[in-house]
Amino acid sequence: MNISVIGTGYVGLVTGTCLAETGNDVLCIDINEDKVKQMQNGVVPIYEPHLDVLFDRNIKANRLKFSTSLQEGVNHGDIIFLALPTPEDEDGSADLSYVLGAAKDIGQLINDYKVIVDKSTVPVGTANKVTEVISKETNVDFDVVSNPEFLREGFAVDDFLKPERIVIGLSSERATALMQKLYKPFVRSGNPIIVMDEKSAELTKYAANSFLATKITFMNEIANFCEKVGADVDKVRRGMGTDSRIGKRFLFPGIGYGGSCFPKDVKALHKSGKDNDYNFQILDSVIQINNKQKTILLPRIESYFNGDLKGKTFAIWGLAFKPETDDIREAPSIYIMEHLLKKGAKLQVFDPEAMPNIKKRFGNTLQYIDNMYAATKQADALIICTEWSIFRTPDFNKLKENMNKPIIFDGRNLYDLEDIKNQGFYYSSIGRKIIG
Numbered sequence: 001m002n003i004s005v006i007g008t009g010y011v012g013l014v015t016g017t018c019l020a021e022t023g024n025d026v027l028c029i030d031i032n033e034d035k036v037k038q039m040q041n042g043v044v045p046i047y048e049p050h051l052d053v054l055f056d057r058n059i060k061a062n063r064l065k066f067s068t069s070l071q072e073g074v075n076h077g078d079i080i081f082l083a084l085p086t087p088e089d090e091d092g093s094a095d096l097s098y099v100l101g102a103a104k105d106i107g108q109l110i111n112d113y114k115v116i117v118d119k120s121t122v123p124v125g126t127a128n129k130v131t132e133v134i135s136k137e138t139n140v141d142f143d144v145v146s147n148p149e150f151l152r153e154g155f156a157v158d159d160f161l162k163p164e165r166i167v168i169g170l171s172s173e174r175a176t177a178l179m180q181k182l183y184k185p186f187v188r189s190g191n192p193i194i195v196m197d198e199k200s201a202e203l204t205k206y207a208a209n210s211f212l213a214t215k216i217t218f219m220n221e222i223a224n225f226c227e228k229v230g231a232d233v234d235k236v237r238r239g240m241g242t243d244s245r246i247g248k249r250f251l252f253p254g255i256g257y258g259g260s261c262f263p264k265d266v267k268a269l270h271k272s273g274k275d276n277d278y279n280f281q282i283l284d285s286v287i288q289i290n291n292k293q294k295t296i297l298l299p300r301i302e303s304y305f306n307g308d309l310k311g312k313t314f315a316i317w318g319l320a321f322k323p324e325t326d327d328i329r330e331a332p333s334i335y336i337m338e339h340l341l342k343k344g345a346k347l348q349v350f351d352p353e354a355m356p357n358i359k360k361r362f363g364n365t366l367q368y369i370d371n372m373y374a375a376t377k378q379a380d381a382l383i384i385c386t387e388w389s390i391f392r393t394p395d396f397n398k399l400k401e402n403m404n405k406p407i408i409f410d411g412r413n414l415y416d417l418e419d420i421k422n423q424g425f426y427y428s429s430i431g432r433k434i435i436g
C-alpha cells in the first residue's frame, strides 16, 4: 500500500520505517527541512535502538522516502498518518494546533479518497474535530481513524513490530478493511487488533498512560513511606509484584516519571475531565506527587552538605528521562540540575546519548564529560538520575579514587545495599535505608 506519515519524530519515523519493512511504499513528510535533508542523506535524526538497520534497508529498497512537501504526502498515501506533536498547552490540555492545522491543509489538498489516521495522542472527540476541519475544505470522500500508538522510547521498533495490541477506532467499513490489511503482518503472534469507536480508542490511550503513571506514583508513595517506617521498598516491590493481578512491571520507584508522554497525558486527561464536568481526583494527586518526587533527592543532598552547596562539585550520571533514549523531555535530571546550579554548585555530567540535547538547553552552565568515571573526578557526590545499564556495575574503587568523598545519591536504586556498605560508600536511595 502507499502510506504517508506526517511528522517524523519518535513515533512518525518508527511508524514509517516499520510500515516500509512490511513492504509498503512509505513517504515521510516533515516541516523541519534540516531533518528531512539528514534523512534523505541516510542519517537517522534520533537515537532509537535498532531503527538504523531498518531505516537503511528500506531506503535502499526504495520503500522509504522523505520530503517537506505536504502536497506530495497527500498525493502519495492511500492512508495518511498524522504523527504530529500534541504538547501540553498552558491550561494542561493537549495543544491540537499541529493536528488540526495539518487536517485543514490536507483538506485543501486531497483530490481522491483517503484514510486519515490520528497516530498522535489526542483527547476524546479529536477524530470528530479532524473530520469537521477537513469537511469544511473539501467535498472529496475521506475517513478519519483513531489509531493510538503504545510504543516506548528505547524499545520503539520492537514495540511497533510486535505490538501487544493494536487499537483502531473508526466507523467506516472501507477504512476498517484498509487498516486491517495494513496491520495484518504485525499481529501474526496472535495479539489482537481491537476495533472500536473513535472516542473509546482516543480514551484508551490516555487511560493506559494515566494508569501506568498512577502505578509508578503509588510505588513512589510506598517507597517514601518505607523510609518513614524502616521497610525496604525493593522487598515490598518483589512481594507485591509476584501477585499476577498486580504484575512485576512498572513497580520501580524512583525520582518520578518523566518523558514526552506521561506528564502531559496525565494532565490532558485531567483537563478533559474538567472540561466535561468530571473531577479526576486520582490524577490530581498523581500530578502533585510526581512533581514532588522529581526533586526528592534535593533536600537530602542539601541537608548532607548543611545547606551549603556553593562551590560543591556534583557528578551527574544519566540525563535522559529513561535509558536507551536521547530524549530529555520532562527528565527529572533537568529539575535537579536547575536547582543545584541555582545553589551555586558545579555539575560534571555524563549520559551515553542525551548530552547533545542537554547541551542545547543548558549551554555552558554544565561541564560535559564524555566518560562516566572522568565525570566523578573531584566530585563531592555522585547523583544518579537514569538507570543506563553501564551504571549498574561500576568499578567502585575507581569512583573512590576519583571522588573527594565516596557519596552517592541514587534516584534509581541501582545498587545492592550490602555491596555498597562493603564498598564503604555513603548511599542514599529511594525507599531504602541510608547506608553510611
Ligand SMILES: NC(=O)c1ccc[n+]([C@@H]2O[C@H](COP(=O)([O-])OP(=O)(O)OC[C@H]3O[C@@H](n4cnc5c(N)ncnc54)[C@H](O)[C@@H]3O)[C@@H](O)[C@H]2O)c1
Pocket (backbone or CB within 6 Å): 006, 007, 008, 009, 010, 011, 012, 029, 030, 031, 032, 035, 083, 084, 085, 086, 098, 102, 119, 120, 121, 122, 149, 150, 151, 152, 153, 260, 261
Ligand atoms: N514519543 C513517544 O514515545 C510516543 C509514543 C506514543 C505516542 N506518542 C504521541 O505521538 C505524537 C508525536 O510524538 P513524538 O514524540 O513522535 O513527537 P516529536 O516531537 O518527536 O516529533 C514530531 C515531528 O513532527 C514534525 N512536525 C511538526 N509540525 C509539522 C507539520 N505541520 N508538518 C510536518 N511535520 C511537522 C516535527 O518537526 C517533528 O519532527 C504525540 O502526540 C505523542 O504524544 C509519542
Ligand SMILES: O=c1ccn([C@@H]2O[C@H](COP(=O)(O)OP(=O)(O)O[C@H]3O[C@H](CO)[C@@H](O)[C@H](O)[C@H]3O)[C@@H](O)[C@H]2O)c(=O)[nH]1
Pocket (backbone or CB within 6 Å): 121, 149, 150, 151, 152, 153, 154, 209, 212, 216, 249, 250, 251, 252, 253, 254, 255, 256, 257, 258, 259, 260, 261, 262, 321, 322
Ligand atoms: O517502574 C517504572 C517504570 C517507568 N518509570 C518511569 O516512567 C517514565 C516513562 O517510562 P516508559 O513508560 O518506559 O517510557 P515512555 O517511552 O515514556 O513510554 C510511555 O509513554 C508512551 C507515549 O505515550 C507510551 O506509548 C508507552 O506505552 C508508555 O510506556 C520514565 O521516566 C521512567 O523512568 C518509573 O519510574 N518506574
